Amino acid sequence: MIMTPRLRRFMLTAHVTSSVGLLGAVAGFLVLAIAGLISQDAQIVRAAYPAMELIARFVIVPLAFAALLIGLVQSLGTKWGLFRHYWVLAKLVLTALATIVLLLQMQLIGYMADVAADTTLSGSYLREARMTLVAHAGGGLLVLLVPMALSVYKPRGRIRYGWRKLQERRAPLVR
Ligand code: HEM
Numbered sequence: 001m002i003m004t005p006r007l008r009r010f011m012l013t014a015h016v017t018s019s020v021g022l023l024g025a026v027a028g029f030l031v032l033a034i035a036g037l038i039s040q041d042a043q044i045v046r047a048a049y050p051a052m053e054l055i056a057r058f059v060i061v062p063l064a065f066a067a068l069l070i071g072l073v074q075s076l077g078t079k080w081g082l083f084r085h086y087w088v089l090a091k092l093v094l095t096a097l098a099t100i101v102l103l104l105q106m107q108l109i110g111y112m113a114d115v116a117a118d119t120t121l122s123g124s125y126l127r128e129a130r131m132t133l134v135a136h137a138g139g140g141l142l143v144l145l146v147p148m149a150l151s152v153y154k155p156r157g158r159i160r161y162g163w164r165k166l167q168e169r170r171a172p173l174v175r
Helices: 005-038 042-076 086-118 127-153 160-170
Strands: none
Touching (some): 005 042, 005 086, 005 127, 042 086
């Protein structure tokens, strides 16, 4: 079902707000993860992990789901479709993968927030876990830049199913 122009613009505003907001929130999370790893100031390290948990739980996870769901509506409710253009499908796959990895990291994020609240995370204590969070946040940010660029460039490639649909529309079969 194709959306009316007014509804499409409204949903597009919501889509861009949630998805680009997601990029910004992950960037903020990454800065805190780096501070938690390298800062010499114990207070900053201690404060970073609970702040990361709050941002992840109340900003990043909701925005990731919003970007996915509204992206789906935007695909199915416009001429773009979900399986017609490679750029749309690639956005879905990359955003879904990033969201799955994020959900898998939530336990570690919560654990680090608890540990930081109870102890001083000095020197190399839990260094591997702290590096894991930096790597996943950095990787996630890089991955999400791809859907961002795809949205603006909208490379031409059509999926075969999409080709067929286009041909059928241009030259309907006369039986
Ligand atoms: C973090 C991930 C995402 C980012 C940063 C993002 C960003 C954007 C941006 C900036 C636009 C506006 C482009 C324009 O109007 O020229 C857009 C449009 C669009 N996005 Fe996304 N998006 C993301 C995820 C998704 C997902 C998961 C889907 C599909 C399942 C999707 C489907 C679409 C579609 C179909 C449009 C065109 C809508 C229209 O023309 O009305 N996006 N996206």
